[in-house]
Amino acid sequence: MAARRTAVIVGARVIGAAAAVAVGVSAVAAAALVTWPTSFVSPVADRVVPVPTAAERVCPGPLLTLAQDSAAATAVSSLGSPDVTAISGAGQADPESTVLTSPDDPQAGDDGAARVLRVEAGDKGAPLVAGSQSQVAATETDAGLAAASCVEAGSDSWLVGGSTDIGRTSLVLLTNPSAVPATVDLALYGESGPIEAPGSTGILVQPGTQKIISLAGLAPDVLAPVVHVSSTGGDVAAALQSSIVRGLEPGGIDVVGPTAAPATEVDIAGVVVAAAAGADAGDSDAAPGDDKAALRLLAPGSGATNATVSVTGENGASGTSFSVHLEPGVAVDAPLAALPAGAYTVRVRADEPVVAAARTAVQGADGRDIAWFAASVPLGRADTVLAVADGPSPSLHLWNTGSTDAAVTLSSPKGDVDVAVPAASALAVPVTASTGYGVSGAGGLIASVSYTSTSQLASFTLLPPGPLAAPITVYTR
């Protein structure tokens, strides 16, 4: 009897335990298998459009040369003044041009200096302003065409270009258009990695002045320098003037504007390869000289990466594609070999953010020149303006990165030009020198302007308004 009772109890417990396991398993199964309704809030935010402020662009100012006075080999002086073309948005007042002071340049009184193009905020929407400058140098040491876009001052910019090898002069131009002093730190990279340079940090740029720094003084004998300019206090507009002397002949000059910030996708539009440069590509002198087309790449982050570079010709012309291994902090000049003459679009894709700029050269009967092509970012959706400075055969290169065709309208006093840019393709439009254009429909396009002649080569990029005035999402909790 007792045994039977025990058996009943044990049986009941076993059933109980089995039931417990069953309940547990079914609960877990129900949790995992059934699609349960969820209730998730979304963060509460306000999209704030900053109050429009005066639009400003800073033009780098006249070309400079070193050591015209042999007594002061590191002193600079200007070589005449550049031609500046400026334009403001439709219906807005003409840009107000202010010449800044350049204490480092004794010739500034005659030649002028960096200038600020300014359009005050009015009732005609966000103020728009664009400007570009060009200048032809023709001295014993400097010759060639240099063009540059007038850029928005910022706290962070990357200059990719130049060299401090023998015969190469690279000047960093730091312009502070603001009313407060700017403290600038330069981070330097070369083909051997980051460069520790005394004096490269804490550079004070007084309000309304331009500071000129010879890169050779900070990083001598660097073939492939890359400069990261960051400022606190006032914003600065940074540019790099690069000039070459080959033996006794001037080898070209250019002003390199800021290139796109480090990103895993870097695009350069309108890289013009001249016929002569292409012909040199097969030289037995395989050393990467600066008379050959090349792409300078740097991964400034902490990780090595392989960058895939694809070069495609505009209008569907053939191109090339290759891969470059990038160690962190080490700048690489990758040759763009054996390209036929023409304009190309260069795309760099990498796992780590990179900065890039391309360089080509031209050699004609009456001289040689080089040009740096900086990377750029797509233009914003809104209408913008374009100022084409004086120079030989300017053309506007448009590259549609999007997946839909773009219908771009260039309007100038001479009439409107409609351009259809098919998706994922690039083309060039001839434009008129010393003319300002209104540009509409160019959202998502990367654009640059190039000047070419048999012995002159120059380029500048079109930059969308800086992100500093872009609408921003603000969470209040």
Place this chain on the structure above:
Amino acid sequence: MSSRVTAIVVARNGAEHLPRTLAALAAQTHAPDAIIAVDCASTDGSAELLAAIGPTHLVSAGEELAFGTAVEAAVRVTEPPTTDGELLWLLAQDSAPAPDALAALVAALETAPSVAVVGPKVMDWDDDHTMRSFGASMSQYGAAVPIVADELDQGQRDVLSDVMAVAPAGMLVRHRVWETLGGFDAALPVADDALDFCVRTRLAGYRVSLVPAARVTTAGDGVAGPPTSNRGRVRRRRARLERGAQLHRRFAYAPALALPVHWLSLLPLAVARAVIALLGKQPGLILGEFAAAFRTMFSGIRTGTARRSIARTRTIKWAALAPLRVSPAEMRRRRALLREARVARARGARNEVGFFTTGGAWTVLGAAVLGLAILVPLFGAAFLGGGGISPLSATPAALWQNVAYGWRDIGVGFVGAADPFAAVLAVLGSLTFWAPSLVLLVLWFAALPLAALGAWFAATRITERGSLRAVAAVLWMLAPPFLSALADGRPAALIAHLLLPWLVFAAFAAPRSWSAAATSSLLFAAVVACSPSLAVPLIVAWVVLLVTSGRGIFRVIGIPIPAIVLVLPLVWNQLARGAWLALIADPGIPQPAPPASVWQLLLGFPSGRFGGWDTAIGWLPFDGVTPQLLVPILLAPLAILAIVGMLLRRFRVAAFSLGLALLGFATAFATTLIAVASTGDQVVPVWAGSALSVYWLGIIGAVVAGLGGISRLALLPAIAAVVLFAIAVTPLALAIPRHEAQVTAGSTRSLPAFVTAAASTDARAGTLTIIPQPDGGIRADLERGAGTTLDDQSTLASTDQSLSGEQRDLATLAGNLASRSGLDASADLDDRRIRFILLAPTATMPGAKATAEATTTARRAAASLDQNNLLVPVGRTEYGTLWRVDTDEKKAATATIPPHAGDWFGDVSLLVIAIVFGIALLLSIPTGVGREVPAGSRRRGIVVPASPVEESLVAGDPHESSGDDIVQPEGETALVVATPDPAPPLAPPATEVRDEADAPDEVVVVDGSGTAVVEHPDPTDPEPVDEPDATLAEDTEKGDDDGR
């Protein structure tokens, strides 16, 4: 001179006891000359029983009359007395007299003409040897005191003679005196009626005497004297009536000059006595206390009648009664004996925990060492930083201010309910009142030993074995949700985990003890305040407890009340928004957490990283093991033990524990489906960890039950399971030493020193904190003074789905400051008294980098702020880059907190919270030692009436009542202070509760209009009494040691 006795029998539904009473009446050796039966609207045939004996008169009242009124109705049908020999014998339906009772009583009156009232010895209905009552008196302050209550009758009291008063049942009174004094006071329908009558008799110059030879029974029906049922409803009503009677007598007896003082003291005394009732674990008496006080406050007419009646009949001074009162020394002695009896009873009831004898101390010590070991990087830190930790307000006063409904000083600020968690923080912060923030540091360092201590005590409820208690302690202090809370810096979840085992410990005893029930209610409120998501499982567990608690249900039913009161303002606010789901938002700083899958929840890990094994798997010397495989293997023994418990003798505990685990799991899973708060661009899900604490609680309970079932061999599997479990949680435990935790050493500042220095002179100086978000947006946070504190946090803010105009304006200001903008911000900054702008780094998980968007935005904001000529850069700090607003400070608004922001609602809610928590706190103080008998013996107490008497004899004094529930000696202690007047009589009689009886419903006093129907008018001859006799016994009311 012969006497003429009229016996008056009052019946009210007394068919059960009436036959014996009537038979005994008929069997009197000295038969009464007339019998008047009064039937008070009985429905059970009492009237027929009464009619059957052929009474001289049968009075049928149409309603239920008080004893005194019923007697009066009977007296009214008699002829007015003409001699002192006409006597009235008052009997109730359960007053069966011994055959010679009347003879003895009449003899006493006949031999002593100065005696007007004699009373018999009132015996128990069933037990012939137990005296229920024998004489009554008053204390020095007027409290009714029984001279004898519930004693074994061995003739020890037979020496008593002259007393202050006798019991109503069996009282023999001279008819003439009855007429003169106007009978019983109609204002005393139940309690103290005879006492008051006897006092008035005494004041009129007569004597009141006891007749030991006369015996009358009582069954405690409540017809004469209060009912003696032990049922809660009856008990509470009796207490109310007794207190009301005492207060009425006080106003009737007191000198006229003292009346205003007494009147003013009514309410304060009621409050004081309510506090004492709470401390004495008698919360049921409080309502009656106030009811009696209010009734007395507005009973001027009744009081006036009583006072006039006394003034009319009084012939001797009050002072003459003094020797008949119970002396203060005797009262003290009685109280001392009561205490002893309680302690003696408590000794048997309390189960010994044996904290030191079964290794609890060693367990906690070990936990303390381990706790220090895993917090090594925090040694020497002034405070903690990171995660959800921020400093508390600087003073306890500020902490408590944040408990009330009112101004929530977070962001732009608003008026709303406080998080209940603020109350928890206020309590904790007050512990370290000199530096409230310190308590968080202490909490972190003491977390492991505290968890072990709590779990150890909770385990004492299910196992006697020290080793298993230690197992429970170790499992609980290493439970993954707890270690996660420790590493992530979640103070609320941490506190909830520490409190849960104590809640179990207290809730186990709640059905038996008011103290434990009140403690449970406080812990319940604290846990719900810390983790609102636990409200659901806790309420389910409470319902289960309700269902299983039997007679203790009244203690258990109130457990959620403090929690409800605490959260009510918040519920009000959230429901007004229509966001009832937002109520379960975790309090404190919103902390996003990676979501956990169902599988990880099942393993008990709240963070979606397998408790750190996703990276820690690399520590293992062999390849090919995944966390998905390893962790289940390590935890399998625990699961097996939990299931095994179901098969063994502790299967009930195991089943209950597994049910709890299921509840915890379901809650944890449900929380993963809900996100109600957001911070910046991140949605903050409800943290599953707190629910997993409940899950682990259940699992550990089942494991202990399982181990307890496999006898002494349990140690081996226990050690194996614990070791494997410890390995499973090692990565979590090492998170802080390996600097993978969000918690780091920090400082007690939450803003740069420059700001806090300015805040010391300007406490309302605003700091606009701009924090770049991973999506490229910014979070704009306005902080005041030294920064937003942990107790400033509000779930109302974190769950708000709308933007107020002020918030929109602040967003516009911040967006423009972080952009190149043409906005002149000086007016906006001054209007909000923003004196500083802090660009803080993006909050990231340990080891993670800010996104590119966040970096870009940070740069943009820094550049824009740098260029703003209203701002002066202060420099980089460990909290971010700081700018000072360079506007004229005099123009800045004051930005003070609006005074009295909470309005009346804030005051009322705070008052209600204070009262409810005050009551719960008083109840929770374990002062009720011995007053609360275990549930089982309470049930027995109803069946076995004699046991308390034996106890009182054992305690050494047959004189005292061993009452447990009703005795309120503290009442008089409080009254000594309040009423310096020596005359006022008061206090309820210490009535021991013995037997179950029907409770009388409300007694209605019949008015004189003739609701009584008179039959058989048959007056008989009165017989006068003479012969003075007997001296006043001076010390009758003294203890019988003295009297013998």
